[in-house]
Amino acid sequence: MALADSRWHDNERDTIYAYAQEMGVSTHKVDQFKDWVVKNFMLYQEAVKMLD
Numbered sequence: 001m002a003l004a005d006s007r008w009h010d011n012e013r014d015t016i017y018a019y020a021q022e023m024g025v026s027t028h029k030v031d032q033f034k035d036w037v038v039k040n041f042m043l044y045q046e047a048v049k050m051l052d
Helices: 010-022 027-051
Strands: none
Touching: 010 027
């Protein structure tokens, strides 16, 4: 949800880190997942361009 506007704002990141910490998930894993989402969104956009 935090990346819905394609931006990773500091306040969103801090909130997500806090929730992740409560669930026992490291900030490193959160960052890895965020990078995965960004990469796949870029691949989706590339596919859409190919269909034009």
